[in-house]
Amino acid sequence: MADASARSGKSLAPFRARPFLNLTGEEDAIRLTERQREELASIGVRVRVRPRTAIYQEQAPADSVFAVTEGVVKSYRELPSGKPLVAAFLFPRDLFGLAEGGRYVNAARAITDVTFYRLPVAELAVLLKHDADLAYSFLAKVTHELREAQRRALLINRPDAAGRLAMFLVWMGERVERTAGMPLVPLPMTRSDIAAFLGLTLESVSRTARALERDGLVKFEGRHFVRIVDPTRLARIVADV
Amino acid sequence: MADASARSGKSLAPFRARPFLNLTGEEDAIRLTERQREELASIGVRVRVRPRTAIYQEQAPADSVFAVTEGVVKSYRELPSGKPLVAAFLFPRDLFGLAEGGRYVNAARAITDVTFYRLPVAELAVLLKHDADLAYSFLAKVTHELREAQRRALLINRPDAAGRLAMFLVWMGERVERTAGMPLVPLPMTRSDIAAFLGLTLESVSRTARALERDGLVKFEGRHFVRIVDPTRLARIVADV
DNA sequence: CGTCATTTTGAGGTATTTCAACGAAGGTGG
DNA sequence: CCACCTTCGTTGAAATACCTCAAAATGACG
Numbered sequence: 089m090a091d092a093s094a095r096s097g098k099s100l101a102p103f104r105a106r107p108f109l110n111l112t113g114e115e116d117a118i119r120l121t122e123r124q125r126e127e128l129a130s131i132g133v134r135v136r137v138r139p140r141t142a143i144y145q146e147q148a149p150a151d152s153v154f155a156v157t158e159g160v161v162k163s164y165r166e167l168p169s170g171k172p173l174v175a176a177f178l179f180p181r182d183l184f185g186l187a188e189g190g191r192y193v194n195a196a197r198a199i200t201d202v203t204f205y206r207l208p209v210a211e212l213a214v215l216l217k218h219d220a221d222l223a224y225s226f227l228a229k230v231t232h233e234l235r236e237a238q239r240r241a242l243l244i245n246r247p248d249a250a251g252r253l254a255m256f257l258v259w260m261g262e263r264v265e266r267t268a269g270m271p272l273v274p275l276p277m278t279r280s281d282i283a284a285f286l287g288l289t290l291e292s293v294s295r296t297a298r299a300l301e302r303d304g305l306v307k308f309e310g311r312h313f314v315r316i317v318d319p320t321r322l323a324r325i326v327a328d329v
Numbered sequence: 330m331a332d333a334s335a336r337s338g339k340s341l342a343p344f345r346a347r348p349f350l351n352l353t354g355e356e357d358a359i360r361l362t363e364r365q366r367e368e369l370a371s372i373g374v375r376v377r378v379r380p381r382t383a384i385y386q387e388q389a390p391a392d393s394v395f396a397v398t399e400g401v402v403k404s405y406r407e408l409p410s411g412k413p414l415v416a417a418f419l420f421p422r423d424l425f426g427l428a429e430g431g432r433y434v435n436a437a438r439a440i441t442d443v444t445f446y447r448l449p450v451a452e453l454a455v456l457l458k459h460d461a462d463l464a465y466s467f468l469a470k471v472t473h474e475l476r477e478a479q480r481r482a483l484l485i486n487r488p489d490a491a492g493r494l495a496m497f498l499v500w501m502g503e504r505v506e507r508t509a510g511m512p513l514v515p516l517p518m519t520r521s522d523i524a525a526f527l528g529l530t531l532e533s534v535s536r537t538a539r540a541l542e543r544d545g546l547v548k549f550e551g552r553h554f555v556r557i558v559d560p561t562r563l564a565r566i567v568a569d570v
Numbered sequence: 571c572g573t574c575a576t577t578t579t580g581a582g583g584t585a586t587t588t589c590a591a592c593g594a595a596g597g598t599g600g
Numbered sequence: 601c602c603a604c605c606t607t608c609g610t611t612g613a614a615a616t617a618c619c620t621c622a623a624a625a626t627g628a629c630g
Binding site for chain 2: 165167168169171173175176186188193194213216217218219220221222223224226227230231233234235237238240241242244245246247287327328329
Binding site for chain 4: 247278279280290291293294295298311
C-alpha cells in the first residue's frame with residue numbers, strides 16, 4: 089500500500105478541529121490534549137509516501153482512518169465512464185478514509201510528498217468509545233469536513249466556469265498565509281484534478297484560467313502557482329451568483 | 330420560530346446511526362440505548378410544525394441541533410442573486426443544524442408536517458463529553474451526513490440534466506420500501522426545490538421530467554408522486570457517466 | 571369557487587462540452 | 601547528462617444542451 093512505514097512512539101503531530109456547534113463564535117481550533125495525542129500515536133503508524141502513491145483503493149476493506157500531517161492528498165473515484173471525480177483535497181490536519189459498509193467509498197492518492205498517520209479503526213473505535221473528549225474532537229472534525237463538502241457542492245452548483253474557478257482559487261488562497269500583498273498561492277494538483285473537482289472539463293479549466301489571466305485578475309507562475317493580482321475583482325466574480 | 334413546542338419527558342423517538350468506520354460490513358443501524366434516549370429527551374424539546382414553517386434562519390445564532398422524527402425538512406440558503414440553493418433534504422432519523430462560528434450556515438424549513446427534537450447545544454455538548462458512546466453515535470451520524478453530501482456533490486457534478494434527475498429519483502426511491510413491484514415514490518418537495526437541489530433551473534427539471542415520462546421510464550402521478558416504470562433503463566441512465 | 575403560486579411549454583441566445591491536433595513539461599533509462 | 605517518451609496542458613472549431621425570457625395552463629389553498 090505505502091512505500092515506507094514505521095511504528096512511531098512520538099506524539100502525533102498537532103491535530104486541529106472545530107467544535108461541532110460553536111456557541112461562542114470563537115474561531116480558535118480545538119487541540120487534542122497531550123495524552124490524547126499520545127493515545128493516537130500509540131495505535132497509529134506514521135507513513136511517508138511519494139507523489140502519486142496510491143494510499144488505498146475504492147471499495148477496499150476499510151481498516152484504517154488517516155490524518156494528514158504534511159502534504160496534499162486527493163480523495164477521488166473513477167466514474168463508470170472512466171472519468172475521474174475528485175471528492176476532496178486533503179491538507180495537513182485533515183482526516184480521510186471515509187467508509188461505508190466496511191469499505192472505502194473513494195480512493196486516495198498522494199499529490200505531493202505526504203506524511204500521514206494511519207489509525208487502525210478497530211483500535212481507534214475502542215479509544216473513541218472510551219474517551220468522550222476524543223470522540224467529541226473527532227465529531228468536530230467530521231463536522232468540519234461536512235461543511236467543506238457543502239461548500240464544494242455550493243461551488244459546483246453555479247453554472248459558470250469562471251465563477252467556479254475563481255471560487256476555487258480564492259478557497260486555495262485562504263489556506264495560505266496572507267503575509268505579503270499579492271500572495272502566491274500554491275496549486276499542487278494538476279489541471280485535470282482541478283477539473284475533476286470542479287465538475288468541468290480540462291479544456292474549460294484551461295481556457296477559463298487563461299481568461300482570468302488576460303483580464304488581469306490573476307497571474308499563473310508555472311503550472312503550480314497563482315498570484316492573486318486583483319483580489320477585489322476576483323471576489324466580485326466569486327460573489328456574483 | 331416554531332408553532333408549538335412542549336418539553337417532553339417521553340423517550341426520544343428511535344434515532345439511528347451508522348458506525349463511523351464499519352469494519353464488519355454489516356448494514357444494521359446502531360440504535361441508542363434506552364438511557365441515552367432518555368438523556369436526549371431530558372434536554373430536548375419535541376416540536377411539531379406545519380409545512381413551510383421556518384425552523385431557523387441562515388446566520389442566526391446556533392443554539393440548538395435538531396433531529397427529525399417525522400416528515401421532511403429542507404436545508405437551504407439564498408444566494409446573493411436571490412436564487413435559492415438546497416443543501417440537503419432531511420428525513421426521519423436525520424440530524425440538522427450545521428453551524429460555523431456559532432451561527433447556522435443554512436436556513437431550515439419544513440416541507441411537510443414535521444416533528445423534530447430540538448436539542449440545545451450547550452446541554453448536548455455536556456452530554457457528549459460525558460458519554461463516549463453517545464458521542465460515537467453522533468460521530469457516526471455526522472459521518473453519514475458527510476457521505477450524503479459527497480453523494481450530492483457527485484450527483485450535480487454530471488453535466489446532463491437527465492442523469493441528475495434520474496439519480497435523484499433513484500435516490501428518493503431508495504428510501505421507500507420496495508414491497509410491490511413498481512414502487513410509488515413520494516416527492517414531497519416542489520419542482521423548484523428539486524431544481525435548487527440539483528443545480529438546474531425549474532424549467533430544465535420540468536422538461537427533463539416530461540422527457541423521462543415520454544420515454545416510459547417513469548410516470549408522474551400528481552405532482553408529488555412518481556412511479557418507477559422501468560427501473561432497469563433508469564438505472565442505466567444513472568450509471569451512464 | 572376564486573385567487574395565486576406553481577408548473578408547463580415555447581423560442582432564441584450562449585456557454586460548455588466534444589472532437590482533434592499541437593506544444594510543453596516531467597520522468598525514465600541509456 | 602542527454603534523449604526519448606509519456607503525461608499534461610493549450611488552442612481551435614463545431615454541436616449540443618442548458619439557461620434566459622415570456623406566456624399560458626394547471627393545481628393548491630383559502
